[in-house]
Amino acid sequence: MQPTDINNPAYFHKVVDCQKGCPAHTDVPGYIRLIAQGRFTDAYLLNRSTNVFPGILGRVCDRPCEPACRRGRIDEKPVAICRLKRVAADLSGDVADRLPKAPDQKNGKRVAMVGAGCASLAVANDLMPLGYEVVIYEAQDTPGGLMRMNIPSFRLPGEVLDEEIAMIVDMGVDLRLGTKVESMQSLLDEGYDAVFIGSGAPKGKNLDIPGRYDDPDRIHIGIDWLESIAFDHTDSIGENVLIIGVGNTAMDCCRSSLRLGAKSVKVMARKPRSFFKASEWELEDAEEENVEIIVNHSPKNFVIEGGKLVGMTFELMEYDLDDDGRIRDQRVTGETVIPCDDVVLAIGQDNAFPWIERDIGIEFDKWDVPVVDPVTYESDRKGVFFGGDAAFGPKNIIWAVEHGHQAAISIHKHCHGEDVADRLADGMHLSSVKMGIHEWAYSNYFDAAERRLVPHLSLKERFKRLDLEVELGFDAEVAATEVERCLNCDIQTVFTASLCIECDACIDVCPVKCLTMTANGDEADLRTRLTAPAENPEQDLYVSESLPQTARVMVKDEDVCVHCGLCAERCPTAAWDMQKFTLAVPYAIDEKTPPDPAQIAKKWGT
Secondary structure, eight states, X not given: OOOOOTTSHHHHHHHSHHHHHSTTOOOHHHHHHHHHTTOHHHHHHHHHHHHSOHHHHHHHOOOTHHHHOTHHHHHSOOOOHHHHHHHHHHTOOOOGGGSOOOOSSOOSOEEEEEOOSHHHHHHHHHHGGGTOEEEEEESSSSSOTHHHHTSOTTTSOHXXXXXXHHHHHTTTOEEEETOOOOOHHHHHTTTOSEEEEOOOOOEEXXXXXXXXXXXXXXXXXXXXXXXXXXXXXXXOOOSEEEEEOOSHHHHHHHHHHHHTTOSEEEEEOSSXXXXXXXXXXXXXXXXXXXXXXXXXXXXXXXXXXXXXXXXXXXEEEEEEEOTTSOEEEEEEEEEEEEEOSEEEEOSOEEOOOTTSOXXXXXXXXXXXXXXXXXXXXXXXXXXXXXXXXXXXXXXXXXXHHHHHHHHHHHHHHHHTTOOTTOOOOOEEEEEEOEEETTEESSOOOOOOOXXXXXXXXXXXXXXXXXXXXXBOOOOHHHHHHHGGGOOOTTEEXXXXXGGOOOOOXXXXXXXXXXXXXXXXXXXXXXXXXXXXXXXOTXXXXXXXXXOTTTXXXXXXXXXXXXXXXXXXXXXXXXXEEEEEEEEEOOOGGGGSSSOOHHHHHHHTTO
């Protein structure tokens, strides 16, 4: 094998699984260490530099970082990354003087945005410090989009939304609430230099089966119903409620039903649990509140008696699965009727663009969705960009934030006559964390503690009001235990072959047997000749230059390394060093020519 190129940011980025798993590539180990040091404000700002909404996402993120976490490979429970994010937000204190600021001198460019949701706000966050005039059109009377309308306040309190949205709007965004865009052509006629569409996926999918329209007041579209609750238009529901669908929206609907007076709530799933789209923790929260989840029931018709909904008929399904868990065959084995007073349909969401004329140069695909470049987020009409759910359908907030960052780069380049596809590559920094002979600037002790459980409001208390937050979050003491479970995957073992005397000390001390000195070979061969066979091809092998004495190579299996630093402590020649890897992700502010150090400092809150 060729020696590992550790100057390529893609290599160590892949090793920091949590950061790679995060769509916005947040420096997870970095902010966790700041929390460990009690530097909550610094942790918050490091978080905010990439994900924009730490307090919001610390409560409702879909947590793609956690399944990737290496700690989960050791004791099956990843670090509670998302909840630690919330700790930094809850304990950060006043950050106003360290937030990015818009310059007094504007750059003469005006950008319009449709929808004041997470994607548009992320774009505004990146463009305002560069001197843009940003106008956001929002049909509702409050900003936030789906974050406010579709996520119940018992999960995401309004004050958290208000605070983090204000950090962006207060830079001077022209936020036009209660202003619905009725025509794309009319918006383009206003003469904006660019337009960003972040209007979400506002159309809930319908279930057009017999009886659907016979009692419309008792059959609800999930996202519309949640919006009605959020704006105080709905404050009650029947005693027996059926939720159709098992995504995260369905979980919000079933838990909201309980708070509006339902006595019995059943979530109806057409397939087995392994096919559910809802996050496992959302399912757990619903089941803790005595929501019953019923599998293998396919809706057949609504049961109407005397013009009133009284139940639903379901076909009983049976499935044959292959070895990979995919459905190989299915059959109907019977049917049953389940009584109910109300039904909430939470079976998905669609984009809706009736206000975009079809003759203005924006191409739509066969699903009537705009064709959007997956890198630049530009439509076929130059200067018109899409992001968030409006671009590629419903995903989590963190995805919309990353779309916003990338769209902001494109908008910035477009407005200055540059090729929107000509983008800066990721960069990186490596810096030693050595402080003494056996001292490091991080806690390298492996803590065997189990994952801390997040305290919840008691079942007795949580249903008294719709806006009582159920998850209470970690306090500083619990957080101090949880942060020690992090394996510091961004602290990399960096090897200098010319210093090695091949004494085997590092191999002897390694607690997970991830190091081997051996003759070189191709990867498949090397993986079988290591101290412990490297059985996960998804993680790379670290291969050194040829060693000076024997021409062997030092090989490390990145998959099992726990970044303890014992190899570097034991090495008598300092051939091993522990170095902090920092991924340098480009943003719109970095595309400025020439770069403005003062603006970059504002971006990072320094």
